[in-house]
Amino acid sequence: MSLHPEVARVTARVRERSAAGRRAYLERIRAARLEGPARMGVSCTNLAHAMAASPADDKLAIRQQRVPNIAIVSAYNDMLSAHQPLERYPEIIKRAAREVGCTAQFAGGVPAMCDGVTQGRPGMELSLWSRDIIAQSTAIALSHAVFDAALMLGVCDKIVPGLLIGALAFGHLPVIFVPAGPMTSGLPNLEKAKMRELYAQGKADRGQLLQAEMASYHDAGTCTFYGTANSNQMLMEVMGLHLPGSAFVNPGTPLRDALTAAAARRVCGLTALGADYTPVGEIVDERAIVNAIVGLLATGGSTNHTLHLVAIARTAGIAIDWSDFDALSAVTPLLTRMYPNGQADVNHFHAAGGMGLLIRELLDAGLLHEDVYTVMGQGLRHYANEPWLPEGGTQLAWRAPPAAPADQDVLRTAAEPFDTHAGVRLLQGNLGRAIFKVSAVKPEHRSVTAPVRVFEGQDQVIAAFKAGELARDVIVVVRFQGPRANGMPELHHLTPSLGVLQDQGHRVALVTDGRMSGASGKVPAAIHVSPEAVAGGPLGKLRDGDVVRLDGEAGVLEALVDAAEWSRREAALPAPGAGEHGYGRELFASHRHGCAGAEEGAVSWAA
Template identity: 60%
Template sequence: MSVNAKLLEVTERIKKRSAKSRAAYLAACEDNMRDGPRRRRLSEGNLAHATAACPILEKTELLGAKWANIGIVTAYNDMLSAHQPFENFPSIIKHAARRNGATAQVAGGVPAMCDGVTQGQDGMELSLFSRDVIAYSTAIALSHDMFDAAIHLGVCDKIVPGLMIGALRYGYLPQIFAPAGPMPSGITNPEKARVRQQFAAGEVGRDVLLKAEAASYHAPGTCTFYGTANSNQMLMEIMGMQLPGSSFVHPNTPLRDALTAQTTRRATQITALGEDFTPACRVIDEKAIVNGLVGLMATGGSTNLTIHMAAIAGAAGIKINWDDFADISHIVPLICRIYPNGVADVNHFHAAGGMAYLIRELLSAGLLHNDVTTVAGGEGLSEYTREPIKNAHAEADTVIFRNGPTESLDKEILTTVKEPFRPDGGLALLKGNMGRCVMKVSAVKRDKWFVEAPAIVIDNQNDLIAMHKAGELERDFVAVLRFQGPRANGMPELHKLTPILGLQQDKGFAVALVTDGRMSGASGKVPAAIHMHPEALLGGAIARVRSGDMVRLDPLNGTVEVLDVDLSTRDVATMPKAQNLSTLGMNMFAPMRAQAGDSEAGASVLGDPDWMSE
């Protein structure tokens, strides 16, 4: 099947826009490539420091032989359920490396905060910036020049994007991701959401709410809804940065451990000392980025990736914007239903055919680029139509890849391009006199898309919660929550508002949210125009809206606007003094807030290297 003409057009547009920066990036990567073990250029003193704590076999090989050395960059901590399984991964990797004629060392650790723990709390204002801290930390881990490839251990919201940004800045090295997998299914996600709304309505107490939450988040592994963490895993696979079929295998299972060992084996093969040198700069190119955007649209992925993908692409010298997202959304149908776009979770998605079926279906419709380089090698992205099984008749870490399903095993979860759940993707770009923003429409019922109602302007999400408790939200309204952008307070997620807004919507009121902040990757049934820029703190028009203004959201026509008002004639509101910047280390992040870019450009604080300048 030839590639869709519009997809080719978007890809060529990105290539043209990125020509100078991409060429300079590739040139910088080529300049840093070297044959043989990279540690050869280190002094004897450098090597002695780097090997002092190694077991004798590893020390011997590192000091004198030609074995490749694999760096492990880990986001392990045992508070995050998705990252707790990584405790044992370095041991698995080191043993697998030795069996395959290589060594492995933990190069460094990166922070990994949980948005589920900080949701609605002060710590959420550090969440987005943690991505760039992780990128910095990844760069520090790889800066020793001891490593011929790197294996990255990370799953969740900001961790994978941060690792990717750091990895791509070392794009001359092969890089590969080893995921941990999702936890087993607990109570259904719709049931969890129902209890949350009951609590918001005062119908149940905290004991019932806690019981439901604990039954949902109950074991090691990724949360099972299709939020940012699982969107990350889909992206790493469809962009060729981890092995086929590795995204959604449960942790602490024989197949998961075998996949981790197989990832190590593959890492040794794609070093400059192996037979298939595959540096990251050749994996992540314009076609791989477009494939990632297609995957987001086809699955109804997290809105957080509208920010992170720009930052990831930028780290490889590639420039994308929300017009690219929107144009791809117009041609890529929604063929997955995973909560919040449906009732199934990622385990059901995996059982119904998972990534192998998804990629096969999109390739067959000409909606993906097959001619890409991946860490799996072989025949481009078509290698990812296969799925792994453990070889029970060979050594412990052997994985066999077989052809994945050619038909969906549950058409309520995975369907075909010809008979999609929606004819277009899950994202809309909105523009108007308030600015530019995005809206996830895949989980919003069509009759709830269009909202025209008076604004309730607030500067803190807790203000809306107080209004709800006071009974002041029993009406149609558009909550305009401003001063939530990157420069203002780090662009926190505002998922805390979801139960209240969903409750009022269920009562029959027309409700929506407009904000320069973020919603959770699990944002769902309530229309939410988010990531608005220019943000309020920088004088964006959202800072000129007043309570009572009539606001219209119209994702079908791609508009968000205040009606019958010339906003340019109004004064810009002043951000109220924050009360929490001295707590939880918040004041340490003032320099990051001061230099953060806008959300469409990735909201990054890293700054552009020389090769990104025109």
């Protein structure tokens, strides 16, 4: 199938825009490769330190410098259910590496915080910065220069983007990402969301809410809704950085362990010591980035990736912006319905045909670049397959996915999509540029024109809701929530209250320079508004009672204020010192003050 003309145009535009940056990046990583296998430039003293604690056989292999030594970088902790299974992985990996004559060392751990735990709390203001800290921690792990490739163990929101950014800084190394898989399905998402709304209305107590939440989040593995964590896993497949079909296999199963071991064996064959050298910096090119955007759009994935993909691309010398997302959205069909865009979860998606069927459909529709490099070799068609273990066998194999989706309420073909336009759109107007997740909002709620109520924090919104002050048509504006203001926290804590107002028949929307969770939906929201208010963005000009038009179909975000009056207004400023102390926030002042804007990926390391 020939490539869709718009996909080709966007790719050409990205390639032209990125020419100088990409060329400089490739020159750097190719120069690093020419230095030879990492350990050859390390002194005897350095090398002795690096292998002092290794088993005798591994020491012999490392000192001879003839076989690859693999770095393991892990986000393991047992507070995050998604990362708890990673505890077992290093031993699986080391054993599998030895089977093919290689060695593997645990090179370093990276921090891993849970946005689900910090929602609505001050700790959420560190969440976005954790991505950049993870990237830096990854760089520290790989800086010892004794590794020929790396395996990245991570799953959740900022963790996979951070690991990939860090890996791309060492783009001459082959890298495979190794996920943990989702927990089995628990309380249905619709029931969980309803209990949250009942609690917001005071119709359920804390004990009932906790019981419902525990029935939903109940075991080891990734949360099963299609938020940022599971969007990460989809992206690693579409970009060719997983083994095919790795994303949504449950933890603690023979297939999961087989995939983990296979990733270790595979990465051993991709190093500069062999004939199939495949560095991660060559895999992540303009085509892979465009494929990632299309995958995100076709699945209605997390809006957080309108930040993270920009940051990832930037690390590899590639410049993308929200106009690229918008252009691709216009030609990408919506092929999945998973919560918050539907009631199914990722286990249902996987059973319906999963990533193999999804990628096959997008390839056959000409919406993905097929001629890319992947960890499986050249060609994304490798990923139009699913892994399996033959009955009673232990040898991992791949096979074609089902010819048609097993459940058309969850997964569709490109010929019969849920929608001909994809899940994320760009809004523009005199309030700036913003992201709108169309796929999570019913068509009748995608356009709202109403007076605004302006807030400077989500706690103020909750208080106003409880006092009955928002029981009307209203656009809730929460400003000073951008990266420079307070770290751009997610405002998912507002979803139940605003959802109640919408269910009561009010026309309701949210406008903010902050983020919303990958699990957010239902209520129309213009998020990531740029430029942010603290940087003089026009959200600072809004006053209570101004009428705003938010139109997700037309792509409009504008204050319906007389132009002369609008130009005369001065932007409000945040209260001095707000959100700068407590919960470690004072340690991240340099990140806030020096970061780039949301559309530039909100990166703190290259503003």
